[in-house]
Amino acid sequence: MTRILQSDKLDNCVARWREAGLTVIGPVKNESSSSYAAVEKAAEFDFSLIMPDRSIKELFFPQTEPMLHYTIKKQRIDTSDFTPPPEKRIIFGARPCDASGLAIDDPLFGWDYKDNFWFQRRDTTVIVTIACTKADDFCMCTSLKLAPDSTKGSDVLLRPLQNNKGWQVEELTDRGRDAFNEIADLLQDGSGPAAPTAVVAEKFNLDACVAWLQNPENFESTFWREISMRCIGCASCTFLCPTCHCFDFQDEGDTYSGIRRKNWDSCSFALFTMHTSGHNPRATQSARWRQRIMHKFNYFPGKFNVNSCSGCGRCSRQCPVDMGITETLQAISTLPS
Amino acid sequence: MTIQETYKARVKKLLASGTVKMVIGYKPGTTADRRRPHFIRTPEEADQLVLDSACITNLSGYLLSEGLLSDEKAVAIFLKPDGIRSINILAAEAQLNSEQILILGFDSNDNQVTALEGEKVEEFTTLIESIKEQAPEALKNPLLEQIEGMTPKERFAFWQGEFSRCIKCYACRQACPMCYCRRCIVDCNQPQWVNTSSHTLGNFEWNIVRAFHLSGRCVGCGNCDRACPVNIPLRLINAKMAQEVLGAFDHFSGMSHTQEPVLASFKKDDSETFIL
């Protein structure tokens, strides 16, 4: 039987979860920018956003994170590791594309060496996704074989009611069930009609694109230079992307003590691959853009069997020069494979 | 004929006659209000050209794309007055030869696009002089004045709040026509002056350094401000510095292609009231 969470009960839910020791996080907009942030009251949520400017990634893989602290003394060096905060969290109102982005990155952080910084956060976070009822010109989840109501990566999926006064609750995992048992008495039995999910037009034929990308002959196609000519080489697409996961280590400190940090890094920076000798395997911006597309739709699925793109469209939405995955793959769809 | 059509015809002519090897302009973007940079190399490609009030990006940074100007062939580029000023600065700082640049000037006011007379950068001097005269008024901004009215503590808190959002994607730097350094100061690590991590301290330092490097050079095109994915009001800090150099040294950036950079020149009687 379906249960309903009414909007006016949400504030009670937030309070109840907070009492239970959970940090409640959700889409929040301030004057100029939006992100997933911690809230104290339900009124702080803004569910009217298509999606927050910044992806959910930063809650699991922060832009900068201390890894270890060192102190250097005479004849000895002491180090102590940082660990992610142990607090349990609930993210209420994630978008399905953001939630799937996390699921996409799980195998990457899990293969070979299991990255505790990622998985401890994954294990202590409940993700409550709200299906999208509206989309904009940049949304492209359907082109990635996902949907505005995908359940991938979510613990609970909520479908907005047609009357806009609540959500149908669809519990998907034990973790999600536990979190909603906490507030079981605030839920109602029964099911109102759900609002229709957003219509997201299919923007390109993924299979055709992947086939083109997999053809080694196309690696040095002039297409890459043409499509990336206006790329200015910033990292806003990669940093806002819910699945881009490249990082860098930086030591900050002096010869007595300091901290080694893990920072986001981006394949679109020229220095990303630069060798000591000055040789740069990806010396041009077009080679770097090609790497990004190839990595997402050819290399990553070759290794982990899933495309490294969840179709949120942030790369195109926020690009200073209106580039992005959509445009590139649309252009590829029209090329003969 | 609309201005767009006039320019389209002119672009086709320029390319067909071989006067220029490329025209940098605008074409339609993903949504109705977006325009994309468009690199036109054949008359046919000019069909996509758009020129309207949504064309706001300053395209001059593309002139420094590696190899573009090295063959000494001419390139035409659509520029608003701020873009023309950035050409002057780039020429003054020896980053390009302004002889190679053919300017297709335009300006837009109240959704109306007007053409600007002239092709070579020198021909716009009178225009830029009139902009300079209006600058003290034009640089005014209510939020800027509000910040100036704050106590240092409040100002610090204001910028701390803004900079805490920075993700160090360097879109501001990459979008800026004036940020052409082969190796930016944040990428230099011996020593590492600025923290590359994007904690608030690192962000604070980065944004101060960038604002300083743009002092007296920024033309106020707003590329950085629009590029910022987290909407930090970068334009304010640059406008403030522009006001400062205008007031202190009567320097208005991009006046001519021979203008001395403000921080690479001096007058013996520069103000020094603050020096003990």
Place this chain on the structure above:
Amino acid sequence: MNEIFEPKIVAFVCTYCTYAGADLAGTSRLKYAPNVRIVRLPCTGRISPMFILKALQKGADGVLISGCHPGDCHFTHGNYHARRRWMVFRALLEFTGIPSERVKYSWISAAEGGKFADLMNSITEDIRKLGPFDQYNALIKETEAPATF
């Protein structure tokens, strides 16, 4: 709570004038506040604003930049260039909320040992009154803290 706040002040000075002035202060047995750490550079023209930021980053409560009087520069006009740079950088720091009381500029010649000693005392006193740079220190603290999310 009666502990007196001892500010840490970094002075970037040119070797030809201010450093010689500091030397003179020393050889003249002038006593001045021990809160100042002097970094000697060839010329004020070499003092990049980066140095000021680095000093703040490492927890300085105040910064002093000092060199030859205009016209006295060993390299003829290094200090003229520096003067412009300071003017602009000072405005920038003020606009971003780093109080100008914390970053001071001065001309001290090789003969002005007395001025050097007096200035060190007065700057130390001024910054002691201001107290530690709490806002900046909070940012520094934040970099050492574990992730909150």
Place this chain on the structure above:
Amino acid sequence: MKIVARHDEAPGVKTMRVEFQNPTDLELFKQRYRTGMFGLYGVYGEGESTFCVASPETRNEYIEFTFRQSGRVTSALANADIGDVITFRGPYGNRFPIEQFYGKNLIFVSGGIALPPTRSVIWSCLDQREKFGKITIVYGARTVADLVYKHELDEWGKRDDIDLVLTVDPGGETPDWKHRVGFVPTVLEQAAPSPENCIAVICGPPIMIKFTLISLKKLGFDESNVYTTLENRMKCGVGKCGRCNVGSIYVCKEGPVFTAAEVSRMPQADL
């Protein structure tokens, strides 16, 4: 790890020998380390840099590594002295399948600062010399001064069970240079090793590898008998951070040792 010896090889190039301070770490290293693997050497406060382990698996009581001083980390390493402590993370990556080389002739080709990875294979083989056939080493550098491991080159030159061919680029020779002058691929072709029952191990700057592969092909070598190591820029060493990617390969995980056949399947423009 503690630095127990350091040696200047060439201008800006140093070799360090480091020993584990903790016996359990040493045991782990002995269990895991095989010739060809690399590690991340670091100095706290500066960062980490990736170099191969230049000492062979047959001498796994210590680690030797050779590097050129050029950036922040390598400068800090270069300034470290005997007795100083540096960090080591590893060993990571795959290995040279040395037991598959048993009974075969070997030719080592390397250039400049790329001798260290080859050197660890050379010593692995020399320490069990009887298991291999003829061993030829072709090594070149830009100038005589840029040759690394000069003392070992002397030693190898004196041994009669090694055929050592040294060369420097034209213009890099000194008046008393007795060996060859010319680029490595050319000298290799002159030396003309027989591809019969022979394994080639090559390492050098990308441009040298490119032309050496062409030369080896000319000499009749099969791509699957040619081994090389791809020393890409790395940060994490565990297949996450993304910068060592060449095509779908994480060089730090699936490399750095590849056969020329594997390399030829990678996107050439991204090498």
